[in-house]
Amino acid sequence: MKIFNRAILKNLNGNQIQKAILLFGPPGAGKGTQAELLASKFYFYNLDTSRVLEEKFKNAKPGAQVKIHNAVYPVADELAKRKKGVLCSVEFTAFLMNKRIAEIHGLGKSLILSGSPRSLAEAEIEMPFLEELYGKENIHILFLDLPAEQTIFRNSNRRICELMRHSILYIPENANLKRCPLDGSRLMHRDLDNVETIKVRLEEFEQTAAPLEDYYRRHEYNLKKINADQYVENVFDDIIAALGPGFKVYEM
Numbered sequence: 001m002k003i004f005n006r007a008i009l010k011n012l013n014g015n016q017i018q019k020a021i022l023l024f025g026p027p028g029a030g031k032g033t034q035a036e037l038l039a040s041k042f043y044f045y046n047l048d049t050s051r052v053l054e055e056k057f058k059n060a061k062p063g064a065q066v067k068i069h070n071a072v073y074p075v076a077d078e079l080a081k082r083k084k085g086v087l088c089s090v091e092f093t094a095f096l097m098n099k100r101i102a103e104i105h106g107l108g109k110s111l112i113l114s115g116s117p118r119s120l121a122e123a124e125i126e127m128p129f130l131e132e133l134y135g136k137e138n139i140h141i142l143f144l145d146l147p148a149e150q151t152i153f154r155n156s157n158r159r160i161c162e163l164m165r166h167s168i169l170y171i172p173e174n175a176n177l178k179r180c181p182l183d184g185s186r187l188m189h190r191d192l193d194n195v196e197t198i199k200v201r202l203e204e205f206e207q208t209a210a211p212l213e214d215y216y217r218r219h220e221y222n223l224k225k226i227n228a229d230q231y232v233e234n235v236f237d238d239i240i241a242a243l244g245p246g247f248k249v250y251e252m
């Protein structure tokens, strides 16, 4: 419910332009953390693909399926893919994402997408839809660039909180932390965060990143690279700089 309050605040204060910021980069580049920061500063709606999928899996009844055009996607099959560390079906993911994007846009909200679209095929479904709703000039794509060995190190050591899925980075200050500093809920490792699974995810990311980047350039989207191999606050500063002078911190 917190996210809805933020968005309402933003609208009451007359920010007319609806923007969409896409954070793109390998697992562990800090997309989720930066998305949370951006959402707090600008009252954007933070739409995370993992959360959309995990909500679907959590709420689905046994035998549930999603029908898209003439195809049928059993939810259990998609969950099995995710558990193996491979991406869910493009159509399944894009369908759930576009549905949420339309809802968010319809409520007059700006949007942050962290890690979506994840592949060229997904971009081909989601980007025209996003462009239709938000307009190309209001879409900013930020590539959080991180070396492979950093991706593996960060992911195999990170934890998330039970309540809000805040990502707790592996830094010495966090080593003895038992509970989330933001909401007090317990910290846990996800099944997705063992080294072998991370290597699979990283390989998948690398295979899809180049065609995605090419797609964004060919379609003349506003794409900027950000060095993610630095402190969270420095990455955030670089993001703000990349978004240009139109982005001012909203003061309550």
Ligand SMILES: [Zn+2]
Pocket: 161, 162, 163, 164, 165, 166, 180, 181, 182, 183, 184, 185
């Ligand atoms: Zn938390």
